Amino acid sequence: MRTAHRVETVRAAETRLMDRLPDGALMARAATGLATAAAELLRRVYGSRVCLLVGSGDNGGDTLHAGAALARRGAGVSAVLLSPGRAHAGGLAALRAAGGLVLEAPEAAGESEVPGEVTRRVREADLVLDGIVGIGGKGGLRPVAARLARTAYEGRPAILAVDLPSGIDADSGEVNGDAVRADATVTFGTYKPGLLIDPGREHVGALRLVPIGIEPGAPDLEALQYADVAALLPVPGVESDKYRRGVVGIAAGSTRYPGAPVLAVTGALRGGAGAVRYAGSAADAVTARHPETLVSSGLPSEAGRVQAWVVGPGLGDGDEARAALDDVLATDVPLLMDADALSLAGPDRIRARTAPTLLTPHAGEAARLLGADRADVEARRLDAVRALADRLGATVLLKGSTTLIADPGGTSPVRVNATGTSWLATAGAGDVLSGLAGSLLATGLPPREAASAAAHLHGLAARRAAGGGRGGAPITAYDVAEAIPGAWRDVREG
Ligand SMILES: NC(=O)C1=CN([C@@H]2O[C@H](COP(=O)(O)OP(=O)(O)OC[C@H]3O[C@@H](n4cnc5c(N)ncnc54)[C@H](O)[C@@H]3O)[C@@H](O)[C@H]2O)[C@@H](O)CC1
Ligand SMILES: Nc1ncnc2c1ncn2[C@@H]1O[C@H](COP(=O)(O)OP(=O)(O)O)[C@@H](O)[C@H]1O
Numbered sequence: 001m002r003t004a005h006r007v008e009t010v011r012a013a014e015t016r017l018m019d020r021l022p023d024g025a026l027m028a029r030a031a032t033g034l035a036t037a038a039a040e041l042l043r044r045v046y047g048s049r050v051c052l053l054v055g056s057g058d059n060g061g062d063t064l065h066a067g068a069a070l071a072r073r074g075a076g077v078s079a080v081l082l083s084p085g086r087a088h089a090g091g092l093a094a095l096r097a098a099g100g101l102v103l104e105a106p107e108a109a110g111e112s113e114v115p116g117e118v119t120r121r122v123r124e125a126d127l128v129l130d131g132i133v134g135i136g137g138k139g140g141l142r143p144v145a146a147r148l149a150r151t152a153y154e155g156r157p158a159i160l161a162v163d164l165p166s167g168i169d170a171d172s173g174e175v176n177g178d179a180v181r182a183d184a185t186v187t188f189g190t191y192k193p194g195l196l197i198d199p200g201r202e203h204v205g206a207l208r209l210v211p212i213g214i215e216p217g218a219p220d221l222e223a224l225q226y227a228d229v230a231a232l233l234p235v236p237g238v239e240s241d242k243y244r245r246g247v248v249g250i251a252a253g254s255t256r257y258p259g260a261p262v263l264a265v266t267g268a269l270r271g272g273a274g275a276v277r278y279a280g281s282a283a284d285a286v287t288a289r290h291p292e293t294l295v296s297s298g299l300p301s302e303a304g305r306v307q308a309w310v311v312g313p314g315l316g317d318g319d320e321a322r323a324a325l326d327d328v329l330a331t332d333v334p335l336l337m338d339a340d341a342l343s344l345a346g347p348d349r350i351r352a353r354t355a356p357t358l359l360t361p362h363a364g365e366a367a368r369l370l371g372a373d374r375a376d377v378e379a380r381r382l383d384a385v386r387a388l389a390d391r392l393g394a395t396v397l398l399k400g401s402t403t404l405i406a407d408p409g410g411t412s413p414v415r416v417n418a419t420g421t422s423w424l425a426t427a428g429a430g431d432v433l434s435g436l437a438g439s440l441l442a443t444g445l446p447p448r449e450a451a452s453a454a455a456h457l458h459g460l461a462a463r464r465a466a467g468g469g470r471g472g473a474p475i476t477a478y479d480v481a482e483a484i485p486g487a488w489r490d491v492r493e494g
């Protein structure tokens, strides 16, 4: 499990530890880890050119100490002080003692006064260390810092962010104005939520944790790794039969959207349930693709027993849609609500449910349920997913470039999905996810676990389908569904 903690929690843990350690010990640990990561990025330290962007706080202190260590190993290190009078004194002395060069580009002087020598040092560096702000940062980069970050980004240097890319909000991943775009980030003690959630996450690059000994306790955010997901995935026992494995029902589709239920069924068939029932008007399309589906065209409750229902994909908003929705809302089995079902049901009827309920909105659907703007939801996903879960009294999986899962009540950490690819932003991918998550619900997993395992497999399947590291190729939602068994095997086999 990868865990992240909010700034307040990190600071409290640091204070507890610092009380037991000599002054400067934590910063020394942080700087050592940072210098090691910088050396790996540089490959050859001796003779390399390193430029430090240094703000007024301890983040700048870490950076100056790491710069001093690199200078001692033969790098040519220059530090650009953005608040010259307030730079970390110990770090500055260490850098000077190691032969580093100190330059100034005061924020107060403004963008037009940045000395040419500073711009040249940034542009010509092999590596720029972003020590502008860390967890003490508020808001986006100020103009001088923004300009230097841009110079580095547009030039040749690799950019290594110290603790977090300056300008992103550590607690939420919100980016309010300009922020550093790093090739790599070295974070200290624990992950910060903003490193794992977009839009902040996009700025992070390769992420590495340097332990410094803090014990921050229960996390605010967590990301399941292979082993965590493997422990959740149901495996049929020797005595299993299709009913004991769980049966999932899909109430979806309309004459206008006959394809969505096919995709939901495709995901469901690969999600661990022993059988999939389909209730709705697209029975022919479903059996044409999946003859193994048990189909019916009446109301869901007349289709036979299931251990979980999925309602919504392609349901539309006609009378049949409303009747199907009313019918499944009246059942007491676990229910996954997606797409049209979310807007048709509305907040009050969702809140009124007492059986386990999982909602899978994308940002637009979440915004409608919250009465907010889509852009606000995307800028502050963590707040949005928590607020939705609390207000609707249901587990919420918020889709998008970062997928988050929250239970109501705020007692358990929000989950962030660690897999995926932007190729997944393709029509119908959400339908596959709802079938997959519904199937896992039917096997008996609670909503939070079913949602987490489904999101993980779905993202992994998309990566397998799209192929290749940084590249990849366009995929269809159906490709994602077909890649689920391979993703499942990857997870189970570690
Ligand atoms: N506290 C500790 O025990 C440790 C802290 N460490 C480092 O210390 C950092 C936190 O240090 P600080 O609390 O000094 O805070 P920061 O260094 O993150 O920044 C604080 C300073 O930046 C200014 N500032 C805030 N927002 C700004 C903005 N948008 N543009 C420009 N300046 C801005 C503030 O006025 C303040 O003076 C961590 O991120 C980490 O790098 C590490 O050394 C490990 C141990
Ligand atoms: N930029 C992105 N990067 C990664 N995954 C994404 C991105 N955009 C969307 N996704 C994922 O793709 C899927 C799209 O689902 P959804 O929006 O419901 O589409 P549809 O309604 O067409 O099925 C979700 O799993 C979502 O998390």
Ligand SMILES: [K+]
Pocket (backbone or CB within 6 Å): 059, 130, 131, 132, 133, 134, 161, 162, 163, 164, 165, 166
């Ligand atoms: K930083």
